Structure formats: structure tokens, C-alpha cells
Amino acid sequence: MIAIIDYNMGNVGSVRNAVLALGAEVALSSKREEIEKATHIILPGVGTFGDGMARLTDSGVIPILETEVLEKKKPFLGICLGMQVMAEFGEEGGRHKGLGWIKGQVRRLEIDEKELCLPHIGWNDVVKKTPSSLFENVISCVFYFIHSYVLVPEEKSNIIASCAYGEKFTAAVEKDNIFGVQFHPEKSQKSGLTLLRNFLDYHA
Amino acid sequence: MLKTRVIPCLTIKDGRLVKSVKFREHRNIGSYISSVRVFNARDVDEMIFLDLDAYEKGMPVRLLEEVAKECFMPLTLGGGVKTCKDIERILKIGADKVAINTAALEKPRFIQEASRMFGNQCVVVSVDVQIKEGGYEVFGRGGTWATGRSPVEWVKEAEDLGAGEILLTSIDRDGTMEGYDTALVKSVSEAVNVPVIACGGAGTLDHFVEVMKDGGASAVACASIFQYTQVTPQNVKEYLLKAGIETRI
Numbered sequence: 323m324i325a326i327i328d329y330n331m332g333n334v335g336s337v338r339n340a341v342l343a344l345g346a347e348v349a350l351s352s353k354r355e356e357i358e359k360a361t362h363i364i365l366p367g368v369g370t371f372g373d374g375m376a377r378l379t380d381s382g383v384i385p386i387l388e389t390e391v392l393e394k395k396k397p398f399l400g401i402c403l404g405m406q407v408m409a410e411f412g413e414e415g416g417r418h419k420g421l422g423w424i425k426g427q428v429r430r431l432e433i434d435e436k437e438l439c440l441p442h443i444g445w446n447d448v449v450k451k452t453p454s455s456l457f458e459n460v461i462s463c464v465f466y467f468i469h470s471y472v473l474v475p476e477e478k479s480n481i482i483a484s485c486a487y488g489e490k491f492t493a494a495v496e497k498d499n500i501f502g503v504q505f506h507p508e509k510s511q512k513s514g515l516t517l518l519r520n521f522l523d524y525h526a
Numbered sequence: 527m528l529k530t531r532v533i534p535c536l537t538i539k540d541g542r543l544v545k546s547v548k549f550r551e552h553r554n555i556g557s558y559i560s561s562v563r564v565f566n567a568r569d570v571d572e573m574i575f576l577d578l579d580a581y582e583k584g585m586p587v588r589l590l591e592e593v594a595k596e597c598f599m600p601l602t603l604g605g606g607v608k609t610c611k612d613i614e615r616i617l618k619i620g621a622d623k624v625a626i627n628t629a630a631l632e633k634p635r636f637i638q639e640a641s642r643m644f645g646n647q648c649v650v651v652s653v654d655v656q657i658k659e660g661g662y663e664v665f666g667r668g669g670t671w672a673t674g675r676s677p678v679e680w681v682k683e684a685e686d687l688g689a690g691e692i693l694l695t696s697i698d699r700d701g702t703m704e705g706y707d708t709a710l711v712k713s714v715s716e717a718v719n720v721p722v723i724a725c726g727g728a729g730t731l732d733h734f735v736e737v738m739k740d741g742g743a744s745a746v747a748c749a750s751i752f753q754y755t756q757v758t759p760q761n762v763k764e765y766l767l768k769a770g771i772e773t774r775i
Contacts, residue, residue, distance in 0.1 A: 335620035339595050368617070369645040403645075439721045439744055441647040441690050445529040445571060445774040464529065464774050466572075466600055468622070468647045487528060509600045509622060511569050 323347040324522065325360035327404075329367075329381045331374050333508075337366040337401065340508035344519055352383040362522060363387070363396055366508075367403030371412030371428055371471065374403045375420060384421065392423070395499045397524045405495065405502030406473050414471050423500060426475035433488025441470040442487045448505065454482040454496050455524055456503075460516050465493070465505035472504065529774040530738060531571040531745035532762045534752050535725060536561060538605070539578045541589065545749055547701035549654070549669035552578070555753055558589075562596045565752075570759045571774060572600040574625065574693065574723075574747055576652075578668055580606025581628055587619065594620025602650055602693075608636075610643050617644065625693055627652040628666040631673055631680075634687055641688025646720075651689040653677055655710055656697040662710055669697050677710065678717045685718045692718060693747065696726035703729025703750050711741030723747050731757065731765040738771050 324341050328334050328350045341348050341364070349356040357363065365387075367374050378384055391398040400408050409420040412428035420428070431442060448463045457463070472491040475481055483494040485504070495502040501521060507514035536558055537544055543558040558575075565573055575593055577586055585606045594601060603616050604625025613624050630637050630651055641649045654665045655677045664675040673680075681692050694714050696707035706727045715722040721744035724737045728748035737743050751757050763773035 330614065333617050333620070333622050335594060335618045336597075336601070336622060339620050340598055343598070368622070368648055369643070373643065435719055439719055441720070442528070443647065443691060443721050444531050444745070447527060462774075468600070470647065506600070506622070509598065511566075511598050515598060 323349055323360050325357045325363045326350050327357075327363065327365045327383055327387070328352050329374075329377045329383060331367050331369050331377050331403065333368050334366050337364060337508045340515060340518055341522070344515060344522060346522055352381040354386050357383070357386050357390055361396070362524075363390060363398045365398070365400045365404035365407070367401065367407065369403055371403065371406060371414035371420070372416060372418040374407050375412070375418050378407065391500065397521065398500045399521050400502040401508070402469060402504060402506060405504060406471060408500070408502055409473055412471070424473070424475050424480055424495060424497060424502070425477055426473060428471050428473050430471050431488060431491065438488045441468055443468045446485050446487060448483050448485050448493045450483045452482050454494070456494065456496065456501055456517055456520050457483065458520050460513050462513050465507065465510040465513060467505045469504060473502070527772050529571070529772050530766055532734070532759045532766070532773065533572045533574055533723060533745055533747040534565050534570055534759060535574040535576065535747045535749045537576050537578055537749065538586070538589065541586070544578070545701060545753055549697050549700055559592060559596065562593050565759070566596050566598060568759055570599055572602070572745075573597060574602045574604070576625060577605030581667065585612060585616070587615065590616065590619050590621070604650070604652055610639055613640055613644055613648070617648070623648050623650050623691070625650045625652040627654065628671070630684065631664070631666040631675075634683060637684055637687035637689055641690065646688045646690035649689055650691045650693050651681070651684040652693040652695065653681060653684075653714075654695045654697055662713075665697060678713050681714050681718050685720055689720060691721045691723060693723045693725060699727030701750050702727055703754075705729060705733040706737035706741060708737055708741040711737055711743050715742035715744070721745060731762060734762050734766055735769045735771065738766065739769070
């Protein structure tokens with residue numbers, strides 16, 4: 323069973339629909355019993371860093387995630403804001419503390435905003451940096467992005483793929499059993515469903 | 527490189543898929559769910575789904591659920607979105623973005639509330655424009671309410687309040703297949719920094735190139751051309767690519 327963390331933040335419905343389409347069982351929840359039972363955990367998220375962290379804190383799910391992901395090493399995938407909150411700090415709407423699972427911070431894309439639109443919305447090329455099981459069998463490495471902020475990990479070895487929009491930024495991270503993607507696999511058609519399949523097939 | 531999005535736009539009235547001409551004569555063109563399935567199978571970049579009755583009758587939650595289950599591409603839902611609660615419901619169902627139109631015109635601060643709560647990437651402000659004496663004018667309530675506002679001023683205000691994208695529809699060109707209102711698109715895309723999706727009027731492949739090159743649109747939305755002709759989203763993307771505009775093939 324796959325736990326999709328529901329913390330009233332964003333497009334949980336579309337992540338659930340995609341995982342269901344892959345034939346997996348899903349629990350949309352922030353409850354300990356259900357997250358304990360799950361084999362894999364997905365943290366989706368659309369919205370601002372500060373709100374996201376506040377809602378995660380309010381939902382009481384953070385200590386549960388720390389036990390399941392950091393101690394028990396369950397495979398974890400953060401999507402978009404769900405990846406960003408793994409950083410130590412985020413700068414969106416003031417400086418906010420993150421989960422601190424990945425060393426680094428989240429800042430606005432540094433681009434010439436007269437030249438390029440923000441948010442960065444649309445399909446963009448993802449360039450793989452180091453081989454990762456996450457991208458296995460992904461034929462067309464073009465994914466759907468929708469964001470204005472990016473994760474900047476301190477340890478470059480955490481970055482497994484990058485993307486370019488005005489500047490080169492982190493498209494995907496991997497650290498032990500922890501994965502994060504800036505794009506939306508649940509919205510990236512076949513390529514995205516393949517990536518999600520890879521995550522569900524991953525065993526630490 | 528960022529690809530130009532080609533976005534089929536589906537409109538629903540009385541639970542059926544319809545296509546209008548200049549926001550009138552809504553012709554029933556069949557089942558929305560089979561249309562959604564076809565577009566999903568065709569691997570389209572994105573889809574916009576608008577319920578024309580929803581402003582009065584409320585959001586058709588079950589219909590939206592049905593649609594979201596078939597969509598593994600970005601999905602914008604619109605029609606009758608009036609409160610942050612509505613947005614929360616729509617996102618729970620499986621949408622990624624919401625299109626806000628009349629409610630934003632009636633209460634512009636709604637844009638701000640929505641973007642603060644859900645992030646501006648989630649808030650598409652839909653702007654319907656018609657040519658009137660004296661120039662372009664923004665219309666609300668499905669083209670029936672002349673707001674007296676100019677589109678350029680309105681989109682600037684909407685951007686300041688937190689709109690993440692503008693869906694710009696020309697009422698005059700809607701369903702005519704005579705081409706986008708490139709001058710309108712140009713004036714709006716020059717006024718804001720957020721992406722502008724041009725909608726209304728696509729009838730030939732050249733129309734897409736025109737609105738991208740001369741109008742400065744970030745994305746193109748259309749309906750009739752995919753319903754009434756043999757042209758597919760893939761044809762459009764291949765044609766744009768040949769014209770030097772990056773697309774996802």
C-alpha cells in the first residue's frame with residue numbers, strides 16, 4: 323500500500339489517480355496507523371513553502387515521517403513542494419524552516435524576469451546526471467513543471483537530474499531511500515507514469 | 527528547453543460537451559468523457575475543462591471526478607469557482623489548476639486569497655474579451671456582463687494580485703476558426719510577465735504560428751479545430767516545431 327500524505331496542500335487527487343492507475347493500493351492520509359502500514363510514501367504538494375511547512379506541522383505528520391523515512395528507511399518520494407520542504411530552509415514568503423532532510427535551501431529561480439515568465443510552467447527537458455532507478459525505461463525525458471522556486475542542495479551528489487530555465491536547476495534528487503522531483507510525474511503522461519512505476523518498484 | 531503547450535479546451539453545458547460560436551449557439555458535440563479519453567491517449571500537453579453552467583448551478587463534482595481519473599496530464603478546471611473552499615475541492619478531485627473568471631472580476635481580492643493559499647501556479651485567471659466601441663472590453667458571466675474594464679489593465683491587476691497564468695479568450699473569434707486575435711494577445715502578453723494562453727479562433731495550422739510569433743503567447747488553447755477538422759494536437763506541435771517553435775513531440 324502506498325501512503326500519499328494528505329496535509330491539505332495541493333493536488334493530492336491527481337497523485338492518487340496516477341498511483342491507482344498503476345494498480346497500487348492507496349491511502350490518502352496523515353494518520354500514523356496508515357503510514358506505518360505503507361510500503362512507500364509520497365509527499366505531494368502545490369503551494370508556498372511557508373504554508374506547506376505550517377500545514378505539515380499542524381497535521382502532526384512530521385514525527386511520523388521521520389520515524390518511517392529516516393529511521394525505518396521506507397522509500398519516500400517528494401513531488402514539487404513535497405521535494406522542496408525536505409530542504410533546511412525556504413525563502414518563499416519569508417524565511418521558513420524545512421524538514422532538513424536534504425542539506426540546502428529553496429530559493430526563487432534566478433532569471434531575468436523581463437525575458438522569461440514566472441512561474442516556470444510547462445514541459446521541459448530533464449537531463450540525467452547520475453544513473454538512478456527512478457529514470458529507468460523513461461524514453462522521453464520531458465516532464466511537466468509548474469513552480470517559481472527551486473531546491474539548491476549543498477551536496478551536489480544529491481542531484482540526479484537537472485533542468486534549465488534561465489538557469490540550470492535541480493530537477494530530481496536522491497539520497498539513500500529518499501527521492502524528490504521538482505516536476506510532476508503524475509501529470510507527465512507516459513514518462514511520468516513510468517517514473518512513478520519505478521518508484522513503486524524501488525525497495526531500499 | 528521549455529516547450530510551447532498545445533491545449534485542447536473542452537466546454538460543458540447541461541452535462542454535455544458543447545462548442546459555441548462567439549459564446550452563443552452552444553452546439554452539442556457529444557460525450558465529454560470519450561473526448562477526454564481520446565486526448566489523454568493522444569498524449570496531449572495539457573487540458574482545460576470549463577463548465578459553463580457552474581456559475582449558477584455550482585460545480586459538477588462527480589463530472590469533474592470522472593474527468594480527472596482519465597487525465598494524466600495537467601488539468602485546469604473552471605466554472606463556478608468562487609471560494610478557496612471550491613479550489614480545495616477541485617484540487618482534491620485531481621485538478622492542478624483552477625480557472626477563475628467572474629468571481630475574480632466581482633471580487634479581485636479572491637485572486638490574492640487563492641494564490642496565497644495555493645500558490646500562484648495554481649491560479650489561472652480567465653479573461654473573456656470582446657471588441658466594443660472604444661476598443662477591447664472584458665466580459666464576465668459567460669460573456670453577458672460588460673465590465674467596462676480594459677483587458678490590459680485587468681490582467682496587470684490580476685498579475686499583481688497573484689494570477690499565475692492568464693487564459694485569454696476572444697469572444698469575437700470563439701468558434702469562428704478565423705484565427706486568433708493576435709493584436710489582443712500581443713497587448714496582453716506584453717503587459718504581464720506570467721504566461722498567457724491564447725484561446726479563440728484557431729482554424730488552421732498557420733493560426734498557431736501567428737499567435738505565437740506575432741502575439742507572443744506562451745501557450746495555445748483551442749477547441750473547434752480538434753472537434754471539426756482532422757487536425758490533431760500532434761499535427762499542431764509538429765507544425766510549430768517546423769516553424770522554429772519548440773514543442774514536445
